Structures are given as C-alpha cells and as structure tokens.
C-alpha cells in the first residue's frame with residue numbers, strides 16, 4: 001500500500017517536471033525541497049534545502065591521471081564542512097535526515113554553533129553566551145550499541161552562521177536539511193553579501209555584538225546612537241565611556257575578540273561618517289555595551305578592492 005502511494009507520488013512529481021508550464025496544484029501546499037549535492041570540501045551556502053554527501057571507496061586503479069591525483073591528495077582524515085550563512089536576522093536550523101557515518105571506522109560529524117576556520121571561531125569563544133563545549137555537538141553511527149538508533153536530530157545556531165563538519169575516511173553518506181528561522185534580537189552577524197547595510201543593537205543588554213566580514217571591507221557609518229548621548233551633528237571619536245562604543249578593525253583569523261582596532265566611535269548622530277577600508281583577511285565591527293543604554297549603529301559594508309587603498313585605515317600583516 002505504502003509502495004503504491006510512493007510510486008504514484010513520484011509519478012505526480014515526474015509529470016509536474018515534464019509539464020513545467022502547467023501549474024502544479026500541490027505546489028502551493030508543499031513547496032518542493034531543493035536538493036544540493038555537496039561538491040567541495042569547504043562548501044559555503046546561503047540556501048535552504050537538502051544537502052547530500054556520499055563517499056564511495058575508489059576501487060582498483062584510477063583510470064586517468066587526474067583521478068589518480070585526486071586520490072593521492074585526499075587524506076582520509078580530512079575534515080570538511082558545510083558552511084551555512086543566512087540573512088542577518090535568521091538562525092540556521094540543520095536537521096540530519098539520513099546518517100551513515102560509522103564511528104568505528106573513524107567517521108565523525110559535528111554541528112558547530114557558528115563557523116570554525118583554522119581553530120578560530122565566529123562568534124569568538126569569549127563573545128558567545130554558550131561555552132565552546134556546548135557549541136559543538138559531535139555524532140556518528142555507533143553500530144556497537146544495540147538497538148541501532150535511527151538518527152534524526154535537529155540543531156539550531158544562535159546567529160546567522162552555522163557549520164556542519166564531517167570526517168568520513170572510507171565510505172559513508174548523509175543528508176542534512178538546512179532551514180532558516182527568524183531571530184527576534186540578532187546580536188552577532190556574519191556578513192553574507194558583498195555590499196549591504198547592517199544594524200548592530202544591544203537591546204539594552206550588557207555584552208558585545210560583532211559584525212564580521214570574511215574579506216577586506218570598506219565600512220562607513222550611516223547612523224549611530226551609542227552611549228546615551230544627546231543627538232548632535234557629529235560622531236565622537238574620543239569616547240569618554242570606554243564601556244559603550246563601536247570598534248572598527250580587523251584580524252587574520254575568525255575570532256575578533258582581540259582584533260586590531262582602527263577606530264572607536266560613540267555618540268548620537270544621523271550624519272553619515274566617512275568610509276574607511278580595513279585591509280585584513282577578516283573585517284569586524286564590534287558594538288560594546290555596558291547595559292545602561294540602548295545602543296544602535298547602522299553601517300554600510302562593502303568589499304574592498306585595490307581602488308580603496310587610499311581609504312585604508314588599517315592594513316594587517318599578511
């Protein structure tokens with residue numbers, strides 16, 4: 001009975017594909033899930049859908065040289081990742097729909113609340129409200145335990161960036177569904193566009209909120225209200241309160257807690273500030289808040305190129 005149902009459903013889907021000009025009445029009710037094969041070891045996505053990975057062992061000798069090189073280069077213990085980034089006000093929800101990653105043969109997967117690159121994390125380890133242990137959840141299929149549990153698990157990130165890491169030495173596969181959900185009060189934001197406006201807010205809370213771009217960027221202030229000052233014509237670059245301020249700067253690695261700073265800004269104005277270029281691998285803007293004020297800063301961030309060198313306010317060593 002079930003098989004017949006699946007069959008007729010797949011026929012409907014096939015027909016819908018074949019007659020793409022004919023409106024499918026089911027389309028409104030159940031939007032189709034997009035399938036994305038994972039092709040690169042570092043696979044970056046801004047899309048929702050099912051991400052599919054499958055590794056089958058290479059048997060016999062490689063047919064051509066290109067394939068042989070690939071086999072040689074590939075280290076079985078390599079850790080790869082699906083790097084997901086959504087709109088600034090979204091969190092990432094990842095549901096593992098299928099898992100065949102065997103613990104005994106060295107297979108392992110991990111969901112990371114944020115991104116990890118070369119041992120550095122976004123948001124920075126000291127900036128996150130969760131400890132690193134709680135931000136990383138490891139899992140695999142353990143066939144030594146009985147009964148073998150069917151694996152269906154859902155993870156959620158605290159900001160618009162999340163990472164699904166995997167290490168599959170010999171063979172294995174997984175299907176992970178990526179879905180974005182709205183967060184009412186986003187704090188840390190990963191820049192997902194090469195040119196866009198972003199708002200940093202503390203919602204009256206104490207702590208740091210960081211906006212991070214994974215490229216050298218030109219940053220300019222659109223408006224600012226930091227430190228509870230009366231509105232004026234200009235921004236303050238000599239902030240008397242060190243606790244409430246906006247820092248602009250950069251780093252080589254993902255963690256911007258100890259970033260090199262080019263400027264710190266506070267005050268209250270709607271007058272746009274000048275552009276400044278940060279020539280570092282990672283550009284960050286940090287809003288620091290004592291919790292005494294409702295701080296807010298609107299920024300324009302765009303990717304920097306060689307024409308922006310004269311705007312440089314910080315150049316990181318390579």
Ligand SMILES: *[C@@H]1O[C@H](CO)[C@@H](O)[C@H](O)[C@H]1NC(C)=O
Nearest residue numbers: 126206207208256257258288
């Ligand atoms: C915010 O970050 C700065 C360093 O960038 C740090 O000195 C400060 O303690 C942090 N504040 C909080 C509340 O975590």
